[in-house]
Amino acid sequence: MDAADRRARITAEIQEKTGISEEMIDTLVRKFYANVRNDAVLGPIFESRIEDWESHFVRLAAFWSSVALMTGRYHGRPMDAHMPLPIDAAHFDTWLAIFEKTAHEVCPPDAALHFIERARRIAESLELGIAMRHGKLLGRNERFRLPDSDGPTPKELTHAE
Numbered sequence: 001m002d003a004a005d006r007r008a009r010i011t012a013e014i015q016e017k018t019g020i021s022e023e024m025i026d027t028l029v030r031k032f033y034a035n036v037r038n039d040a041v042l043g044p045i046f047e048s049r050i051e052d053w054e055s056h057f058v059r060l061a062a063f064w065s066s067v068a069l070m071t072g073r074y075h076g077r078p079m080d081a082h083m084p085l086p087i088d089a090a091h092f093d094t095w096l097a098i099f100e101k102t103a104h105e106v107c108p109p110d111a112a113l114h115f116i117e118r119a120r121r122i123a124e125s126l127e128l129g130i131a132m133r134h135g136k137l138l139g140r141n142e143r144f145r146l147p148d149s150d151g152p153t154p155k156e157l158t159h160a161e
């Protein structure tokens with residue numbers, strides 16, 4: 001059995017266990033963005049950056065197919081796409097709340113849970129990546145630096161601005 005066969009078998013196993021299909025993913029993605037676009041805070045962030053919604057849906061369906069069904073259909077860099085956005089922990093909480101509500105509306109319970117677990121993990125890693133980039137997470141040395149100690153903090157050494 002080669003790698004492609006193994007992958008197809010894993011996908012089939014997940015589909016059997018959760019009932020997730022590509023059609024369900026397509027519906028979830030479209031409903032999720034319809035809901036997100038109605039949100040007063042997140043809506044404008046998406047509207048100002050996404051010109052072609054259809055290709056966003058296609059890309060995000062490939063992403064969720066890779067994440068939820070292990071199909072390997074998505075090739076991209078989510079961290080790079082989110083780094084420049086004006087978002088922090090509160091935005092991610094709202095994003096997750098909308099995602100979780102949509103997943104429960106669109107999917108049977110096992111499938112919804114499968115998506116939600118993965119969404120939470122990915123949201124956490126994006127949130128941490130963005131917070132680190134913006135210098136909002138303090139390193140150990142910086143947190144425990146004594147008020148009267150000399151010299152630059154690690155942040156002053158690594159952030160030119």
Ligand code: HEM
Nearest residue numbers: 042045046049063076077078081087091092095119122123
């Ligand atoms: C506050 C939360 C979020 C906001 C405001 C947001 C916004 C956006 C925007 C505006 C884009 C388009 C970027 C571009 O094409 O230039 C994008 C892309 C994307 N987002 Fe998010 N996002 C959020 C959270 C998430 C989370 C939690 C996930 C995954 C669980 C996710 C997955 C993706 C993916 C896969 C792409 C496509 C990246 C690519 O391949 O270009 N996003 N997001």
